[in-house]
Amino acid sequence: MSKVRIKICGLTRNQDVQVAVAEGADALGFVLYAPSPRAVTAEQAALLIKDSPAFVTTVALFVNESAEEIVRALTVCSFDLLQFHGDETPQFCRQFNRPYMKAIRVRSAEDIHRAVQQYPDAKALLLDAYVENLPGGTGQAFDWRLIPELSIPWVLAGGLNANNVADAVNQVQPFAVDVSGGVEASKGIKDRQKIKDFISEVRNVER
Numbered sequence: 027m028s029k030v031r032i033k034i035c036g037l038t039r040n041q042d043v044q045v046a047v048a049e050g051a052d053a054l055g056f057v058l059y060a061p062s063p064r065a066v067t068a069e070q071a072a073l074l075i076k077d078s079p080a081f082v083t084t085v086a087l088f089v090n091e092s093a094e095e096i097v098r099a100l101t102v103c104s105f106d107l108l109q110f111h112g113d114e115t116p117q118f119c120r121q122f123n124r125p126y127m128k129a130i131r132v133r134s135a136e137d138i139h140r141a142v143q144q145y146p147d148a149k150a151l152l153l154d155a156y157v158e159n160l161p162g163g164t165g166q167a168f169d170w171r172l173i174p175e176l177s178i179p180w181v182l183a184g185g186l187n188a189n190n191v192a193d194a195v196n197q198v199q200p201f202a203v204d205v206s207g208g209v210e211a212s213k214g215i216k217d218r219q220k221i222k223d224f225i226s227e228v229r230n231v232e233r
């Protein structure tokens with residue numbers, strides 16, 4: 027099995043960024059969506075990633091944000107990748123000349139097939155649980171059996187934690203896994219041991 031990338035999302039504190047990097051996370055996610063309990067501003071994210079090493083991808087998560095605000099955020103903080111978690115169209119996602127990932131809240135295999143057609147230039151699709159009226163970060167998993175064979179890289183998200191991530195990776199073999207709530211002590215506050223356990227579960231499956 028090839029290496030499964032690991033993204034730790036919803037980082038709000040410097041010490042949590044350092045732990046994620048030290049434990050071997052491949053990507054760090056920052057929620058630029060004010061209603062989220064994990065929200066940070068672009069200015070805060072810039073401070074948080076100031077000392078993050080090269081070869082660790084920094085990701086900005088937006089939910090139906092205006093183009094003007096995204097452009098502003100990108101002038102404040104040089105994120106490597108954009109994650110769109112709302113109803114953004116492909117035209118909207120691609121206008122920033124930055125690699126992007128589109129999150130899909132999965133209810134059926136058809137949702138995923140449609141997204142593959144719709145977002146051909148996305149670097150990856152992120153598959154998350156569908157929970158009515160909530161864009162993401164719900165801590166809910168979805169039925170992984172809905173995931174078809176896909177021709178583009180995809181990221182498994184939604185309700186992952188150290189207890190289920192090995193099963194998930196074994197069952198569906200994603201390009202990457204993304205976790206937020208499953209490695210938290212409370213919303214927005216990460217737990218060192220949970221991050222460590224999560225990453226080691228993924229790495230153990232790969233052996």
Ligand SMILES: O=C(O)c1ccccc1N[C@@H]1O[C@H](COP(=O)(O)O)[C@@H](O)[C@H]1O
Nearest residue numbers: 035062162163165183184185205206207
């Ligand atoms: O984390 C949030 O608060 C959030 C808010 C709005 C959209 C997405 C959000 N988080 C992303 O949701 C998935 C799953 O999170 P969880 O592991 O189930 O808590 C993940 O990609 C988060 O980055």
